[in-house]
Amino acid sequence: MTAPALIRLRGIVEQSAVALTDADGRFHKNQLTDAVREQLARDDLDPGIRAAALDTLAQSLVTGFGEHRNPRRRRNGSLFHPQDILKLGNGIWVWMDRATDSDVLQWSRLSRRNRARVDQADSEIQEYADQRADAFRAYPDIVYLGELERVAFDWTETAAGQAHLPGL
DSSP: OOHHHHHHHHHHHHHHHHHHOOTTSOOOHHHHHHHHHHHHTOTTSOHHHHHHHHHHHHHHHHHHHHHHTSOOOOTTSOOOOTTOEEEEETTEEEEGGGOOHHHHHHHHHHHHHHHHHHHHHHHHHHHHHHHHHHHHHHOTTOOSHHHHHHHHSOOOHHHHTOOOOTTO
16 A cells, blocks of 8 residues: 555545534544545545555454454353464464464463553553643633643644644
């Protein structure tokens, strides 16, 4: 998938999201999915964009397949099911039925590393949310997070290094 095609696909999603956004800044994921599907089904869609969309769809389906086959505790108390998949890193997957002792060890190590990353990300989210909740209490006249960020935390477009979303 080429970078320009991926950028265009993301643009289609963003434009659709902006078009669906209500006055309160909200939009529904299912409506966004429907709107993006309509854009991708157009007959005049560039073939490169269509190919990138198919690549993205295939990647999503494979990821979903892997998630569905993640080992999980069964009624018998075991994580084992022969048709489940252990993800070993670097895109290598192995059916549980054919996993070796080193596969199980690698899967365990990867799981522990991933858990540490998830825990760290959650800690950052909790800290951020706690700080913003305190700031909302300190600035009771501020209703929206965007304004709070600008007033209480000196957020600017240049500091963020990201372009403003059109239409918001």
